[in-house]
Amino acid sequence: MKRGGETMVIHYKCPNCGDDMHFDAKTGALTCPACGREDHIDDFPQDHIQEMFTDEEVNEYHCENCGAVLLTDKNTAATKCSYCGAGVVLADRLTGAIAPQLVIPFAISKEEAIAGFKKWARKRLLAPAGFMNADRIKDITGVYVPFWLYDLDSDVEVHAIGTRVRTYVKGDYIYTETKYYQLYRDIYLKYNKVPIDASVKMDDELMDKLEPFPYNQLKDFQFPYLAGYYAEKYQYDDDELFPRAKSKVRKFIDSFIYSTMTGYTNVQIQDKMIHTKKLNAYYALLPVWVFTYDHNREEYLFVMNGQTGKIVGKPPISLGKVAAWYSGITAGVFLLFRLITLAIAGGWFS
Amino acid sequence: MKRIYKRGALIVFVTALFMLTAFSVFGVTGERHIYDEANLLTDEEEMELENLARKIRSQLHVFIAIITKEDGTDVADYAAEFYQRIAANGITDTLILTVDMEAREFHFVAHNRADELLYDDELDELYDTLGSYLSAEDFFTAFHAFIRDAHDYMLAPDMDEPRTGDGYSADPITTSDGTREDNIFYLWWVQLIIAGLIAAGIVGYMAYMAGGKVTVTQGTYLDHATSKIRSRRDIYLRTVVTKTKRTKSNNHSGGGFGGFSGGSSSSRRGSF
Known part of the structure; x- marks a missing residue:
């Protein structure tokens, strides 16, 4: 795919009418927006894939349709021509040693994403009324975000002291009986495809909240999935992100450990040895709709899982609504208390 | 010597017999609280005290008994005998006041729960109030104040704030707005503060959750x-x-009178 110092730009041309095709989230096929032709990705005729080579050093790509310069940064792997809208894939950025192995294609179309976002915005009870209408979506972009999916092996050895506490009353005294146990666990844990996002641009916390992605939709990577969307290549390799993967499963391991020590009033860990090994790390592109939203001249960012539709992001908060909810709940609870008080007080001597 | 013994035995026997008949006449079943053998009260007064004692019993589960007599027998022994009778009917949390008009002596004893709820200085207060009213031969006021003050002391949360009120009101158990005064959770402003805290928690949670939350668990990626x-x-x-000791307990005796079978008791004795 790569030739000399040049970079390849790929267009998927419609075999019928020659327009630029893109990957359709609903049908899971390459679709022509002009004539409606659909082609399955595996069957797409090779001679309709147009490749163009540009000079890598210049870091400038040209749309083969209109000749416009494709404005990309060096991490963009798929984009749209900002002039004619053609979906293009910058193939060299996803080939060779850095080729993605897996992809989860979009299952939610742009229209569904917008509808889903509006519905979600309506449920933000503390957001200002202007936000709940969700009519100020500035931009919506389907992005394939680079992730590393780790298969991890963990050997865990734990020593702990567990206590069982029983209290009982005898005569004038309350007795507290505490039984101490020495606990030992030797555990083997395997976690499959723990996702860590490898993009600098994407906020790690937002990406963690977007999970889980449905792994039954994982496909072997093919370029046509990217047509019509934006894609980025990874900016951290799997070794650089391994510590993050380890700390992520560390939380899972801790809660697994506690789940093996039930039946105790209190468990105090004395020492814990966790050895986590990387078995595999798959480079995968996962589908995310990114919304930018204008509210009161401020820009808000929201992301949506392109498969499940789960939306994450901090909406603006209206102080007026916070005050209204606060006083409403206070008044309701207070009224309830008064009623209970009257019911009890009234019942004492009747 | 032999004669003295015989006489002593006779007195004990007669006293025991008298008490037996007296209590069987009283019918110590826990139904009645006021036993006015010395006729110090009118029927109406007796009825009012009876009602007051009954209210307190249903509220605090403490049985308050007032016994008046004029036979000169020892007030403490009499109260002990009475307690044994009533305890046999399952009533052990008692405050028993005994007044003897012949010896002009009075005695009261708090058992178990009543003993736990009444502190030393509160017993002293009861003793002082009783003494002054009895000396003035104002029996109804003496008994009414005794019951009301005992109730207030037993409700009071700690000994730092003994209820002092003088005179008595028709219903000393409730405050003017009809709520119990001993529990701060019944105060409207305390409830308002709690309601505010609950609302703050809920609204804070709503704001926190507005941005979405992590929904993966330790089992999501686990290879089972x-x-x-x-x-x-x-x-x-x-x-x-x-x-640890269960509750406050003050095991002492003002008139040389100890507790029964494992229970605790405190008493005061005086003359007027």
Whole structure:
């Protein structure tokens, strides 16, 4: 795919009418927006894939349709021509040693994403009324975000002291009986495809909240999935992100450990040895709709899982609504208390 | 010597017989609280005290008995006998006031729960109030104040704030707005503060949750087929038992009179 110092730009041309095709989230096929032709990705005729080579050093790509310069940064792997809208894939950025192995294609179309976002915005009870209408979506972009999916092996050895506490009353005294146990666990844990996002641009916390992605939709990577969307290549390799993967499963391991020590009033860990090994790390592109939203001249960012539709992001908060909810709940609870008080007080001597 | 013994035995026998008949006449079943053998009260007064004692019993589960007599027998012995009778009917949390008009003596004793709820200085207060009203031969006021003050002291949360009120009101148990005064959770402003805190928690949670939350758990990526506990041991080490005293208890005796069979009691005795 790569030739000399040049970079390849790929267009998927419609075999019928020659327009630029893109990957359709609903049908899971390459679709022509002009004539409606659909082609399955595996069957797409090779001679309709147009490749163009540009000079890598210049870091400038040209749309083969209109000749416009494709404005990309060096991490963009798929984009749209900002002039004619053609979906293009910058193939060299996803080939060779850095080729993605897996992809989860979009299952939610742009229209569904917008509808889903509006519905979600309506449920933000503390957001200002202007936000709940969700009519100020500035931009919506389907992005394939680079992730590393780790298969991890963990050997865990734990020593702990567990206590069982029983209290009982005898005569004038309350007795507290505490039984101490020495606990030992030797555990083997395997976690499959723990996702860590490898993009600098994407906020790690937002990406963690977007999970889980449905792994039954994982496909072997093919370029046509990217047509019509934006894609980025990874900016951290799997070794650089391994510590993050380890700390992520560390939380899972801790809660697994506690789940093996039930039946105790209190468990105090004395020492814990966790050895986590990387078995595999798959480079995968996962589908995310990114919304930018204008509210009161401020820009808000929201992301949506392109498969499940789960939306994450901090909406603006209206102080007026916070005050209204606060006083409403206070008044309701207070009224309830008064009623209970009257019911009890009234019942004492009747 | 022999004669004295005989006489002593006779007195004990007659006293016991008298008490037996007296109590069987009283019918110590826990139905009545006021036994006015010395006729110090009118029927109406007796009825009012009876009602007051009944109210307190249903509220605090303490049985208050007032016994008046004029036979000169020892007030403490009499109260002890009465307690044994009533305890046999399952009533052990009692405050018993005995007044003898011939010896002009009075005595009261608090058992178990009543003993736990009444502190030393509160017993002293009761003693002082009783003494002054009895000396003035104002029996109804003396008994009414005794019952009301005992009730207030038993409700009071601690000894730092004994209820002092003089005179008596028709219903000393409730405050003017009909709520119990001993529990701060019944105060409207305390409830308002709690309601405010609950609302703050709920609204804070709403704001926190507005941005979405992590929905993966430790089981999401776990390979259930191969993950396993390779070995586990739970070895018993030892048992440690600590004990703490259950409630406040003041086991003392003002008139040389101790507790019964494991229960606690406190008493005061005086003359007027």
